[in-house]
Amino acid sequence: MNEKKYKGFKLLIVDDNQNNLFTLRTLLEKHMDIEIFDALSGARALEIALAENDLDLIILDVQMPEMDGYQTASMLKIRKKTRDIPIIFLTAAFKTEEFQQKGYDVGAVDYLLKPIDDNQLINKISTYFRLIEKEREMNRILEEKVQERTAELNKTKQHLENIITHMGEALLVLDKTGVIQEVNPAVLEMLGYDENEIIGMSIGDVFEEDNDEQAEAFMGTWLEALIRTGALKAIDARFVTKLGKRIPILFSRTAVADDNDEISDIICIAKDMSGFIRVDDDS
Numbered sequence: 001m002n003e004k005k006y007k008g009f010k011l012l013i014v015d016d017n018q019n020n021l022f023t024l025r026t027l028l029e030k031h032m033d034i035e036i037f038d039a040l041s042g043a044r045a046l047e048i049a050l051a052e053n054d055l056d057l058i059i060l061d062v063q064m065p066e067m068d069g070y071q072t073a074s075m076l077k078i079r080k081k082t083r084d085i086p087i088i089f090l091t092a093a094f095k096t097e098e099f100q101q102k103g104y105d106v107g108a109v110d111y112l113l114k115p116i117d118d119n120q121l122i123n124k125i126s127t128y129f130r131l132i133e134k135e136r137e138m139n140r141i142l143e144e145k146v147q148e149r150t151a152e153l154n155k156t157k158q159h160l161e162n163i164i165t166h167m168g169e170a171l172l173v174l175d176k177t178g179v180i181q182e183v184n185p186a187v188l189e190m191l192g193y194d195e196n197e198i199i200g201m202s203i204g205d206v207f208e209e210d211n212d213e214q215a216e217a218f219m220g221t222w223l224e225a226l227i228r229t230g231a232l233k234a235i236d237a238r239f240v241t242k243l244g245k246r247i248p249i250l251f252s253r254t255a256v257a258d259d260n261d262e263i264s265d266i267i268c269i270a271k272d273m274s275g276f277i278r279v280d281d282d283s
Contacts, residue, residue, distance in 0.1 A: 004031065004032055004033035005031075005032060005033065005126070005129075006032050006033060006034050006126075006129045006133075007033040007034070008034075008035075009032070009034040009035070009056045009057075009129055009132070010034065010035045010036075010037070010052065010054060010055050010056050010057075011028065011034055011035070011036055011037070011055070011056060011057045011058070011059065011125070012036075012037045012038070012039065012045060012048055012049060012052075012055055012057070012058045012059070013025065013028075013036065013037070013038045013039075013058075013059045014038070014039045014040075014041075014042065014044075014045040014058065014059065014060045014061055014064075014069070014072065015038075015040070015061040015064070015090070016040055016041060016061065016063075016064040016065060017061075018040065020061070021038045021040070023116075024038075024059065024116075025038060027116075027118055027121065027122070028122075028125070031122050032122075032125070032126075032129075037052060037055075041064060041065075041066065041067065042064055042066070042067030042068065042069070042071060042072030042075070043066070043067055045058070045060070045072055045076075046072065046075055046076065046082075049076060049079075049081075049082045049085065050079065050081060050082060055082070055085050056085070056086075056128075056129065056132055057085065057086050057087075057088065057125065057128055057129070057132075058076070058085055058086070058087045058088070059088050059090060059125075060072060060073060060087050060088065060089055060090065060108075061089075061090045061091070062089050062090065062091040062103070063091065063092065069089055069090075069091075069103075070102060070103065070106050073087050073089075073103070073106040073107050073108060074106045074107070076107070077106065077107040083107075086109045086110075086128055087107055087108045087109060088108065088109065088110045088111070088112060088124065088125070088128075089103045089108045089110070089111050089112070090112050090113075090114060090116070091103075091111070091112075091113060091114065092113070092114035092115070109128070110124060110128075112124060164184045165184060165185055167184065167186065168186060168271075168272075169186060169269050169270060169271050169272075170183070170184065170186045170187040170190050170191075170239070170249075170268075170269065170270040170271075170272070171183065171184040171186065171187065171267070171268070171269055172187055172203065172267075172268040172269075172270075173265055173266070173267055173268075174203055174265065174266040174267075174268060175264075175265060175266075176262075176263045176264065176265070176266065178202050178203045178204060178266070179200060179201070179202055179203075180198055180199055180200065180201050180202070180203060180206075181199065181265070182199070183195065183198055183199070187270075190239060190241070190247060190270075190272060191206055191239060191240075191241045191242055192241045192242040192243060193206075193242050197242075203268070205240070206239055206240050206241075207237060207238070207239060207240065207251075208237060208238040208239075208240060208246070209235065209236075209237045209238075209251075232252065232253045233252040233253075234250055234251075234252060235250070235251040235252065235253075236248070236249075236250065236251075237249050237250075237251040237270075239270060247272060247274055248272075248273040248274060249270040249271060249272060249273055250270070250271045250273050251268065251269070251270050251271075252268070252269045252270075253266055253267070253268050254266070254267045254268075255267075
């Protein structure tokens with residue numbers, strides 16, 4: 001005794017003849033462990049297809065009163081929920097290529113002629129179920145790979161966020177005009193601002209370079225230098241806190257370019273030099 005296959009698959013058979021439905025159901029249940037729905041009209045077929053989730057295949061008789069198979073298929077294909085369900089047409093009369101082409105035009109994937117050849121029908125349905133199984137397996141594998149990659153990226157992101165959060169140096173991300181976009185906790189601690197206060201401020205509001213008498217011009221100087229070199233490191237400068245206190249810092253800036261090699265962001269790192277003694281050469 002052959003083991004029945006395709007457990008969990010759902011199939012809808014549509015025919016206006018009750019005897020034909022019984023014969024089809026009996027044949028399918030003999031060979032396949034599937035869930036079968038049946039309808040005696042195109043209208044009832046639409047109701048079932050719209051109400052039932054995850055139908056895998058529809059066997060649809062062409063010749064039916066009121067709403068024939070072509071009309072039923074057309075109605076199924078214009079609805080989002082049912083438009084991707086494969087349809088196999090059954091017909092006794094429409095054997096010409098013209099009528100078969102009409103079936104393909106309204107969305108049928110295949111055609112079978114009555115009287116039905118049992119083996120041909122079972123083989124045809126099995127073929128589509130195997131294709132569906134293969135597609136589902138590929139989607140499952142793809143989804144697993146996406147989930148694995150997402151988990152890896154999230155782990156890496158969390159690791160980087162932990163480093164940035166706990167690093168002792170102040171980290172600021174600016175746009176190319178010098179507006180502060182992101183900061184780490186060390187910035188807030190050093191400058192005394194809340195995050196919602198400092199985001200959107202200009203770097204010039206909290207930063208002074210040594211010997212820089214033209215504060216409004218240094219962003220332009222920055223950009224010119226960054227474009228030339230990509231980074232400016234170990235600059236003696238000062239942070240200006242919310243209360244106006246000046247903190248000596250060692251400052252570095254790195255440009256981040258977009259796909260067009262234009263600066264999109266500027267990453268700034270500042271080390272608090274308050275605990276270091278600076279020796280100036282006055283000689």
